[in-house]
Amino acid sequence: MIKIFTSRITYDGIIVEGEEPSEIFELDNERGLIAASPLKYKLKITPINGGYLATGSAEAIFELICDKCLAHFKERVKNSDICHLYENYHASELDLTEDIREDILILLPHRFMCSESCKGICFKCGTNLNIKQCSCHDTEKPDSVWNELNNLKI
Numbered sequence: 001m002i003k004i005f006t007s008r009i010t011y012d013g014i015i016v017e018g019e020e021p022s023e024i025f026e027l028d029n030e031r032g033l034i035a036a037s038p039l040k041y042k043l044k045i046t047p048i049n050g051g052y053l054a055t056g057s058a059e060a061i062f063e064l065i066c067d068k069c070l071a072h073f074k075e076r077v078k079n080s081d082i083c084h085l086y087e088n089y090h091a092s093e094l095d096l097t098e099d100i101r102e103d104i105l106i107l108l109p110h111r112f113m114c115s116e117s118c119k120g121i122c123f124k125c126g127t128n129l130n131i132k133q134c135s136c137h138d139t140e141k142p143d144s145v146w147n148e149l150n151n152l153k154i
């Protein structure tokens with residue numbers, strides 16, 4: 001949990017830096033998404049108008065499964081524009097956990113792609129076309145079929 005005792009926050013603000021275990025993301029393995037590193041953060045907390053301003057950056061690495069070819073790949077997600085204002089905040093602890101978690105998760109792509117040029121898998125024989133070309137000679141494009149499948153899920 002990213003919690004700061006507000007009594008520690010000085011007039012000029014303080015820098016808080018640290019790591020939280022990957023479990024903080026509470027991912028239920030949806031779409032094969034796994035947090036593959038701790039969440040690292042560096043924030044500045046400044047008192048402002050009876051509350052606090054938190055700015056800074058946070059990052060984590062995720063393991064994803066490509067929507068097109070089903071390969072596992074890793075993606076580093078970093079948010080350098082964190083900015084939260086906690087107005088009229090009088091509790092003894094400032095809990096940033098939920099907001100920082102969301103700041104990272106919001107940057108995950110809607111479509112998981114191992115690379116821009118991923119060729120996907122042949123829908124007929126299952127060959128990963130990034131690794132080798134299969135000998136199927138389809139008139140239908142595998143690409144369009146996968147796109148339709150993806151649209152159905154939504």
Ligand SMILES: [Zn+2]
Nearest residue numbers: 066069114118
């Ligand atoms: Zn792929």
Ligand SMILES: [Zn+2]
Nearest residue numbers: 122125134136
């Ligand atoms: Zn094939």
